Amino acid sequence: QVQLVESGGGLVQAGGSLRLSCAASGRTISRYGMGWFRQAPGKEREFVAAIAWRSGDTYYADSVKGRFTLSRDNAKNTVYLQMNSLKPEDTAVYYCAAKYYAAAMTSGEYEYWGQGTQVTVSS
Numbered sequence: 147q148v149q150l151v152e153s154g155g156g157l158v159q160a161g162g163s164l165r166l167s168c169a170a171s172g173r174t175i176s177r178y179g180m181g182w183f184r185q186a187p188g189k190e191r192e193f194v195a196a197i198a199w200r201s202g203d204t205y206y207a208d209s210v211k212g213r214f215t216l217s218r219d220n221a222k223n224t225v226y227l228q229m230n231s232l233k234p235e236d237t238a239v240y241y242c243a244a245k246y247y248a249a250a251m252t253s254g255e256y257e258y259w260g261q262g263t264q265v266t267v268s269s
Contacts, residue, residue: 147172148258150242155263158232162267166227168242168260175199176220179249181256182227184238184265194240195227196249205251210236232267239264 154166168180181196195216196205204216215228225242240263243256250256 148175148178148244150244150258150260152240152242152260152263155240155265157266157268160232160234160267160269162232163228163230164232164265166229166240166242166263166265168225168227170223170225170244174220175218175223175225175244178244178246180216180218180225181243181245181249181251181253182216182225182240183243183253184236184240185262186238189238191241191253193251193253196251197225198249199247203249205249207251229265232265234267234269237265237267 149171151169177199182194183191184194185191193207197216213231218225242260244258245256
């Protein structure tokens with residue numbers, strides 16, 4: 147089992163930055179693909195970013211490309227989502243997820259999920 151705990155959410159003005167962290171416990175995540183998803187009120191959960199375990203290759207939704215950066219520190223069993231130039235439409239609950247061996251952009255492929263952290267961007 148992998149337990150994931152997100153942190154770093156909060157309220158920020160448009161144009162500001164936040165860094166979300168996802169700390170894993172229970173197992174090392176060094177061989178897990180890690181992803182971030184978000185869900186705004188009344189909307190479906192959507193893919194934000196993912197990172198592969200072996201290559202470190204990253205994948206981003208078009209809506210965040212160039213503004214968000216996903217990284218991982220396997221030694222700390224933690225992944226980070228640096229969010230810059232935030233927009234009001236980025237407001238959502240952000241979830242961290244883990245998938246053994248490969249990254250994915252589909253939420254259904256992920257095995258483990260955190261509880262989420264709220265990000266609110268004011269205009």
